[in-house]
Amino acid sequence: MIPLSLAEIAALTGGRQHGITDPAARITGPVVIDSREAGPGSLFAAFAGERVDGHDYARAAVEAGAVAVLATRPVAGVPAVVVDDVTAALGALARHTAATLGTRVVALTGSSGKTSTKDLIAQLLERIGPTVWPPGSFNNEIGLPLTALRAGADTRHLVLEMGARGLGHIRYLAGLTPPGIGVVLNVGTAHIGEFGSRERIAEAKGELVEVLPAADEGGVAVLNADDPLVRAMRTRTSARVVLFGEDREADVRAEHVRLTARGTPAFTLHTPTGCGEVTLRLYGEHHVSNALAAAAVAHELGMPAGEIATALCEAGTLSRWRMEVTERADGVTVVNDAYNANPDSMRAALRALAAMGGAARAPGGRTWAVLGEMAELGDDALAEHDAIGRLAVRLNVSKLVAVGGQEAAWLDMGAKNEGSWGEESVHVSDAEAAVDLLRGELRAGDVVLVKASRSVGLERVAQALLGEVSSEGGVAAR
Numbered sequence: 001m002i003p004l005s006l007a008e009i010a011a012l013t014g015g016r017q018h019g020i021t022d023p024a025a026r027i028t029g030p031v032v033i034d035s036r037e038a039g040p041g042s043l044f045a046a047f048a049g050e051r052v053d054g055h056d057y058a059r060a061a062v063e064a065g066a067v068a069v070l071a072t073r074p075v076a077g078v079p080a081v082v083v084d085d086v087t088a089a090l091g092a093l094a095r096h097t098a099a100t101l102g103t104r105v106v107a108l109t110g111s112s113g114k115t116s117t118k119d120l121i122a123q124l125l126e127r128i129g130p131t132v133w134p135p136g137s138f139n140n141e142i143g144l145p146l147t148a149l150r151a152g153a154d155t156r157h158l159v160l161e162m163g164a165r166g167l168g169h170i171r172y173l174a175g176l177t178p179p180g181i182g183v184v185l186n187v188g189t190a191h192i193g194e195f196g197s198r199e200r201i202a203e204a205k206g207e208l209v210e211v212l213p214a215a216d217e218g219g220v221a222v223l224n225a226d227d228p229l230v231r232a233m234r235t236r237t238s239a240r241v242v243l244f245g246e247d248r249e250a251d252v253r254a255e256h257v258r259l260t261a262r263g264t265p266a267f268t269l270h271t272p273t274g275c276g277e278v279t280l281r282l283y284g285e286h287h288v289s290n291a292l293a294a295a296a297v298a299h300e301l302g303m304p305a306g307e308i309a310t311a312l313c314e315a316g317t318l319s320r321w322r323m324e325v326t327e328r329a330d331g332v333t334v335v336n337d338a339y340n341a342n343p344d345s346m347r348a349a350l351r352a353l354a355a356m357g358g359a360a361r362a363p364g365g366r367t368w369a370v371l372g373e374m375a376e377l378g379d380d381a382l383a384e385h386d387a388i389g390r391l392a393v394r395l396n397v398s399k400l401v402a403v404g405g406q407e408a409a410w411l412d413m414g415a416k417n418e419g420s421w422g423e424e425s426v427h428v429s430d431a432e433a434a435v436d437l438l439r440g441e442l443r444a445g446d447v448v449l450v451k452a453s454r455s456v457g458l459e460r461v462a463q464a465l466l467g468e469v470s471s472e473g474g475v476a477a478r
Contacts, residue, residue, distance in 0.1 A: 001027060001028070001029070001030060001031060001043075001097070001149045001150065001151075001152065002097055002100060002101065002151075002152060002153065003026045003027065003028050004026065004027050004093075005023060005024050005025065005026050005027075006020050006022075006023050006024075006025050006026075006027070006067065006068050006079070006081060007023035007024065009027065009043070009068075009070070009081050009093065010023075010081045012092050012093060012096050013070070013081060013083050013088075013089035013092050013093065014083065014084070014089075014092075015070070015081040015082055015083040015089060016081070016082050017079075017080075017081060017082075018074040018079075018080045018081075018082050019074065019075075019076075019077065019078055019079045019080055020068065020079045020080070020081075021079070025067050025068070025079075026041075026067070027041060027042070027043045027067050027068070028041035029041030029042035029043075029065075029067075030042050030043075030149070030150060031043045031044075031045055031070075031090070031093070031145075031146060031149045032044055032045070032061075032066075033045050033047060033054065033142070033146065035054070035057035035058075035060045035061040035064065035066075036064075038060075038061035038062075038064040038065060038066040039064060039065045039066075040065035041065065041067060042061075042065060042066045042067065043066060043067060043068060043069070043070055044057075044058060044061035044062070044066040044068075044069045044070070045069075045070040045086050045089075045090060046058050046069055046070065046071040046072070046075075046086065047086055047087075047142075048072065054071075055069075055071055055072075055073060055075055058071060058075040058078045058080070059075065059077065059078055062078050062079065067079070068080055068081060069081070070083065070086055070089055070090070071083070071086070072084065072085070072086055087141055087142055090142065090145040090146065090149070091141065091145050091176045093145065093149060094144070094145035094148040094149055094176045094177055095175070095176050095177070097148055097149055097151060097177075098148055098151075098158070098176070098177040098178065101151055101152075101153065101155060103151055103155050103156065103157065103158045104156065104157050104158070104180055104181070104301065105158045105160065105177050105178065105179040105180055105181070106121060106125075106157060106158070106159045106160070106179060106180070106181045106182075106183065106297055107159075107160045107161075107162050107173075107174060107177070107179035107181070107182050107183070107208060108121070108159075108160075108161060108162065108182070108183035108184070108185065108208075108293070109161070109162045109163070109164065109170055109182075109183070109184055109185070109205050109208050110183075110184060110185025110186045110187075110188075110205065110224075111185075111186050111187055111188030111201060111205070111342065111344060112185070112186060112188050112286075112342060112344045112345040112348070113185050113186065113286065113287075113289070113290045113345070114137070114139065114161045114162075114163070114185065115136065115137050115139075115161060115319050115322060115339075116282070116287065116290050116317070116319070116322055116323075117183070117185060117290040117293050117294055118133055118134065118159055118160075118161045119133070119315070119317065119318040119319055120290055120291060120293075120294035120312070120315050121133070121159050121183075121293075121294045121297050121298070122159050122318070123311060123314075123315040123316075123318070124294055124295070124297070124298040124303060124308060124311045124312070124315070125156075125157040125159065125297070125298060125301065125303075127303070127307065127311055128156075128298075128301065128302065128303055129156030129157055130154045130155050130156050130157070131155070131156065131157040131158075131159060132147065132148075132150050132151045132155050132157070132158050132159070133147070133158075133159040133160075134146075134147040134159075134160065134161055135319070136319050136320065136339075137161065137163070137319070137339070137340075138161065139160075139161035139162055139163035140163055140173075141169075141172065141173065144160055144161075144162065144173050144176060144177065145176060145177075147160060148160065148176065148177045157301070158177065160173075160177060160179070162174065162208060164201075164204045164205065164207075165194055166194065166195075166204065167200075167203060167204050167207075168204075168207070169204065169207075170204060170205065170207040170208050171207040171210070171211060174207070174208060174211045175211070178211065178213075179208070179211075179212065180212070180213060180218055180219060180220065181212075181219075181220045181221075181222060181297060181300060181301075182208040182209050182211075182212045182219075182220070182221050182222065182237075182239070183208075183222040183223075183293050183296075183297060184205050184206070184208060184209065184221075184222070184223055184224065184230045184233060185224055185227075185230070185289065185290070185293055186224055186227045186230060186289070186344070187201050187202045187205055187227060187229040187230055188201070188342060188343070188344035194376060194378070196378075198229060199229070202229040202230070202232075202233070205230075205233075206233045206236050209221040209223070209233050209234075209236055209237035209239060210236050210237060212237055212238070212239035213238075213239060214238040214239060215238065215239055215240035219237070219238065219239030219240065220239055220240050220241075220242055220300050221233070221234065221237045221239040221240070221241050221242070222242045222244060222293060222296045222297060222300070223241060223242070223243055223244070224243075224244060224245055224289065224293070225243035225244060225245035225246075225247040225249060225250040225253075226245035226246055226247055226250075226289065227245075231243070242296050242299075242300065244289075244292040244293050244295070244296040245289065245292060246288075250292075251271075251272055251296065252269075252270070252271050252272075252292055252295050252296040252299060253269075253270050253292065254267040254268065254269060254270070254278075254288050254291075254292055255267065255268045255270060256268045257285065257288055259285060259355050260279060262283075262356070263283050263284070263352060263355040263356035263358075264279060264280050264281060264282060264283055265279075265280050265282070265284070265285050265287055265288050265291075266278060266279040266280070267288055269291075269292075269295060269305065269308065269309050269312070271295065271296075271299045271305045271308065272299070273299070273304065273305050274304065274305030274306060275305060275309075276305050276306050276308065276309025276310070277309060278291065278309050278312045278313055279313055280312060280313070280315070281313070281314070281315065281316050282315075282316075282317065282323060283323050283325055283335070283352045283355075283356060284323060284348055284349065284351065284352030284355070285348075285351065285352070285355070286345075286348035286351070286352070291312050294312070294315075295308045295312065298311070319339070320339065321336050321337065321338045321339035321459050321462075322337060322339055323335060323336075323337045323349070323352065324336040324337070324462075325356075326466055328465070328466065330444055331443075331444030331445055331446075332442045332443070332444065332445075332446050332447075332448065332465070333356070333446070333447045333448065334448050334450070334462055334465050334466055335349075335352075335353065335356070335447065335448065335449045335450065335462075336450055336459060336462035336463075336466075337349050337449060337450065337451040338450045338451055338452060338454075338456075338458040338459035338461070338462055339454055339459070340453055340454045341371075341372075341373075341374045341375075341451050341452050341453045342374055342376075342377075342453075343374060343377070343384045343387070343388065345451075346371070346374060346388050346451060347388070347391060349449055349451050350369060350388070350391055350392055350395055350397065350449070351395065352449075353367050353369060353395075353397060353447060353449040354367065354395040354396065354397060356447050357396075357397075357398070357447050364443070364445060365443075365444070365445025365446055365447065366398035366399065366443075366445070366446050366447075367396075367397045367398045367399075367446070367447050367449070368397070368398060368399050368400075368401065368438070368442075368446060368447065368448040368449065369392050369397045369399070369400045369401070369449050369451075370401045370403060370434055370438070370448060370449065370450045370451070370458070370461055371388065371392075371400065371401070371402055371403065371408070371411055371449075371451055371452060372402070372403045372404045372407070372408055372451070372452025372453065372456040372458045373385075373404050373405070373407035373408060373452055373453055373455075373456050374388070374407065374452070374453055375453040375455055375456075376453075381407060381410070382410050385407050385408075385410035385411045385414065386410050386411075386413060386414035386417070387414060388411055388414065389402070389410070389411040389412060389413060389414025389415035389416075389417075389418070389425070390414045390415065390417070390418045392415055392425075393415050393418040393425075394418070398424065399424050399425070399426070400412065400415045400424065400425040400426070401426055401428060401434050401437060401438070402415075402425070402426070402427045402428070403428055403429075403430065403431060403433070403434045403452065403456070403458060403461070404429070404430065404452070404456060408427055408428075409427055411427075412425050412426070412427040431457065431458055431460040431461050431464075432460075434458075434461050435460075435461055435464045435465070438461070438465065442465075448462075448465065450462040450465075
């Protein structure tokens with residue numbers, strides 16, 4: 001964060017000082033929302049949540065070194081800048097930081113792949129200058145300002161992920177940290193229960209390209225040429241348009257896409273200034289599109305084609321529970337993709353599982369899809385869960401373990417109604433039941449995919465499989 005005095009913070013946020021003996025005292029550390037992360041020079045932002053009120057931890061944050069607290073009410077004995085709305089105050093500070101630094105801001109959105117692509121962009125841009133990017137999926141009105149406030153005087157690139165749960169959300173986020181480069185990955189069915197249609201989702205995602213500077217002011221819209229709804233956004237922006245994809249008209253494109261024996265994608269990268277061969281460390285063919293988006297951004301910021309290809313080959317996963325592939329000592333491979341799920345990402349993960357299962361493995365190795373609910377699908381929930389169950393059958397996944405309530409039952413129903421499965425699909429009540437089942441069934445050469453919406457907490461299955469391995473090679477009882 002750029003150093004700011006408490007008096008400056010109060011002025012920028014429209015807040016009032018309470019219990020502050022030295023208004024000139026400066027925030028030189030990060031802004032945090034967890035008192036356990038507070039340290040010397042930090043500012044603690046206190047949020048009053050449904051179960052936990054950050055104001056109750058204000059004193060602990062200051063005792064840990066925080067200079068003051070950003071709060072909605074005074075806390076006895078604690079220096080605070082008191083504001084009407086902490087979220088809005090963080091936004092005001094982020095807006096000031098972006099305007100002061102003049103850092104090149106890259107923002108991206110899409111129905112799926114945002115976090116993986118953000119991680120790829122960050123790893124490429126770090127090679128050409130100091131880069132700040134969000135940990136995990138900090139893509140809302142709290143996470144985005146917290147990320148922007150980590151930028152300092154030496155920050156050359158600020159990479160931001162933008163999510164939307166309604167019209168106007170991306171426009172608001174872009175107003176806090178105006179981007180010079182905007183990337184739209186895809187328009188899928190995530191949150192379709194809230195939006196109502198893919199066309200409405202496209203309307204929301206396209207807000208990003210609408211707010212970009214004009215081409216003669218350096219604005220660049222990086223759009224997926226393979227997604228018709230994204231490609232059509234070129235008419236909604238005055239920025240220069242750069243297309244990425246496998247389409248022949250794409251400015252940055254992939255040719256000769258294939259999967260290696262390990263299930264990782266490889267392709268020939270073409271950019272306007274050169275070509276290079278890429279073999280990703282990430283699993284699943286869907287990462288080709290993510291890699292192309294990252295390559296397009298890096299190209300726009302001056303990175304040579306050969307260096308882009310090398311960087312993509314070396315890039316890995318920075319965020320937890322996104323296709324994290326771990327092979328146990330007993331030869332069982334666990335794919336933890338349990339951070340979130342929607343129909344598009346679920347299909348991509350199942351195809352990646354099928355590809356990994358086709359790799360050279362121990363004789364008799366099987367593929368297991370341990371799947372849970374995809375949330376926020378509204379009236380489409382039954383059809384979408386049924387379709388995913390059917391897809392698992394069509395991809396010849398060895399066994400589907402559907403975990404949870406009604407939505408999981410629809411997954412199981414879809415698999416069984418596809419016509420070729422019986423005992424290969426099973427419905428269990430919760431994560432613990434899934435672990436119990438897997439504990440007695442897994443053997444060397446098996447590949448286990450674990451995926452569901454974040455609210456399901458299905459990462460507990462992957463953690464149990466990875467954390468409790470007995471000397472005999474099986475999963476030890478708790």
